Amino acid sequence: MENLKAEDIEKWTGIAIDYGLKILGAIIIWIIGSWIIKKINKGIAKVMAKQDYDQSLQKFLLNLIGWGLKILLILAILSQLGIETTSFAAILAAAGLAVGMALQGSLSNFAGGVLIMIFKPFKIGDLIEAQGELGVVKEIEIFTTKVVSPTNKEIIIPNAALSNGNITNYSTEGKLRVDLTIGVSYDADIKQTKEVLLNVLTSNPKVLKDPAPSVNVSELADSSVNFAVRPYSTVDDYWDVYFGITEECKIALDNAGIEIPYPHSVEIHKEA
Structure with missing residues (x-):
């Protein structure tokens, strides 16, 4: 009986030492793994900060990478404790596939958002x-x-x-060209018309000096000579220049006595 008890004690002592060492190893793996994950996250955060990534993208990617590394760490700890991890990996893979199929559209939008924020x-x-x-x-x-x-x-x-x-x-270059077409009568003097229109452009404070605005004959239409009026503006002033120059051109042409053609209709009366 005493021998049996001694054997039991020796057996359980051996089991306790074996599992104790495994638990100690798991704790060490957890401490070292957590430290490594923190260092990796800090390094990635520094790289993202240098690349000027969007803040929301930084947080999302850091959380995603952090959780992925923690899952790998947990699997390593379970393996250290002698627990079979193959089934866990299979379950995670199956769950990931199911979620991916269910959220296919959302994941494509997510991927698109990541690409937009990176590039x-x-x-x-x-x-x-x-x-x-x-x-x-x-x-x-x-x-x-x-x-x-x-x-x-x-x-x-x-x-x-x-x-x-x-x-x-339209904002990348910081400047936009405003495309306007102004038509005048065939009786109008082309040189005078160009001078009047160009004076309107150079007098407007919101029209940029560089690139310089231009006025050129673009088309000999059915009832008018059309001028391509091309001022440049900042992105914020685009619509102010568009509408302002259109109005100022009409006033300037009227003051100069230059006719802007408009549709005419001819009525023919046939007498019996």
Whole structure:
């Protein structure tokens, strides 16, 4: 009986030492692994800060990387404790596949949002044209981008479509050319008309001096000689220049006695 008890004690002592060492190893792995994860996150955060990534993207990616590394750390600890981790990996893979299939559209929008935030084809405040919409970028989110149209309507564009389509960014260069067409009568003096129109452009304070504005004959139409009036402005002043120059050209041409043609109708009366 005493021998049996001694054997039991020796057996349980051996088991306790074995599991104690495994638990101690798991604790050491957890401490070292957590320290490494923190260092990795700090390093990635510094790289993102240097690349000037969007704050929301930084937080999301850091959380995603952090959780991924923690899952790997937990699997390593379970393996250290002698627990079979193959089934856990299979369950995680199956769950990831199921979630991916269920959220296919959302994940494509998420991927598009990540690409937009990394490559930065535009930023908040830029005037862009994409997916048939024109407006100023109000907010860039993970799944969608919000744009405010010239009529002050908020337009929400999915990032998947936005990242895969053509994007025209009018703000990148900081200057926009305003395209206007002004028609005058065939009786008008071309040189005088150009001088009058160019004077309007150079007198407007919102028209940029560089690049210099230009006025050129663009078309000999059916009832008018058309002039291509091309002032440049900042993005913020675009509409002010567009509407202001149109009005000022009409007034200046009237003051100079230069006729702007308009449609004429001829009535023919046939007498019996």
